[in-house]
Amino acid sequence: xxxxxxTLQKRRMMGYFIDAAKQIIDERGIEALSAREVADIAGYNxxxxxxxxxxxxxxxxxxxxxxxKDYIYDLKCHMKSAKNPIERYLKVWECFCRHSYSMPxxxxxxxxxxxxxxxxxxxxxxxxxxxxxxxxMEEDIKPMLLGQxxxxxxxxLLRPCINAGYIKVEDIDKLNEMVIxxxxxxxxxxxxGQTNYSAEEAKEKTLFYLKQVFISFGVCV
Numbered sequence: 001x002x003x004x005x006x007t008l009q010k011r012r013m014m015g016y017f018i019d020a021a022k023q024i025i026d027e028r029g030i031e032a033l034s035a036r037e038v039a040d041i042a043g044y045n046x047x048x049x050x051x052x053x054x055x056x057x058x059x060x061x062x063x064x065x066x067x068x069k070d071y072i073y074d075l076k077c078h079m080k081s082a083k084n085p086i087e088r089y090l091k092v093w094e095c096f097c098r099h100s101y102s103m104p105x106x107x108x109x110x111x112x113x114x115x116x117x118x119x120x121x122x123x124x125x126x127x128x129x130x131x132x133x134x135x136x137m138e139e140d141i142k143p144m145l146l147g148q149x150x151x152x153x154x155x156x157l158l159r160p161c162i163n164a165g166y167i168k169v170e171d172i173d174k175l176n177e178m179v180i181x182x183x184x185x186x187x188x189x190x191x192x193g194q195t196n197y198s199a200e201e202a203k204e205k206t207l208f209y210l211k212q213v214f215i216s217f218g219v220c221v
Contacts, residue, residue, distance in 0.1 A: 012129075033060055038056075060109055070099060074099065078091050085163075088157075090221070101190060111150045151177070155176055
């Protein structure tokens with residue numbers, strides 16, 4: 001499907017600002033972002049930036065999405081050894097925790113920040129700007145990646161466990177919420193400096209608690 005010139009121009013401009021924001025994050029961290037410096041690096045003024053993003057946090061959200069690339073690449077290799085839907089589910093979470101706890105502020109921005117409720121549309125926009133990042137993505141990963149929010153993404157992973165008879169249909173919403181609350185709690189503590197867990201320790205604790213949740217619903221893991 002062809003794209004009109006106005007849309008192409010918008011995507012191009014958004015790409016300039018996203019690349020500039022990512023440069024700052026790579027060099028000095030997400031806290032160092034400012035509209036003026038991003039605009040300077042992109043070669044425009046900050047007023048132009050606000051033609052394409054609601055505010056600095058909106059731009060930060062889009063720039064943060066670029067860091068999913070390494071997770072997605074790693075995930076493809078990580079899932080190959082899974083023998084059933086439960087193993088696949090836990091492998092996805094193991095990979096997700098390894099990456100997100102290594103960059104907690106970035107992942108918090110994506111999944112729990114002010115613009116996280118627009119995740120589905122934003123990710124589609126992002127990949128229309130940077131389509132090359134989709135080239136090596138496995139087809140069965142895309143539905144999970146493109147979920148409306150983290151709850152929907154996790155449900156996408158859990159549904160094969162229902163189809164295979166591991167989880168009862170009536171339990172899925174409760175199980176889903178418990179899993180997300182565990183992850184959000186640990187991620188928030190890391191972001192706020194309320195724990196001295198390393199990324200590896202946080203990952204292991206999350207996987208332990210996730211398995212306990214499955215066991216509590218009668219699932220053998």
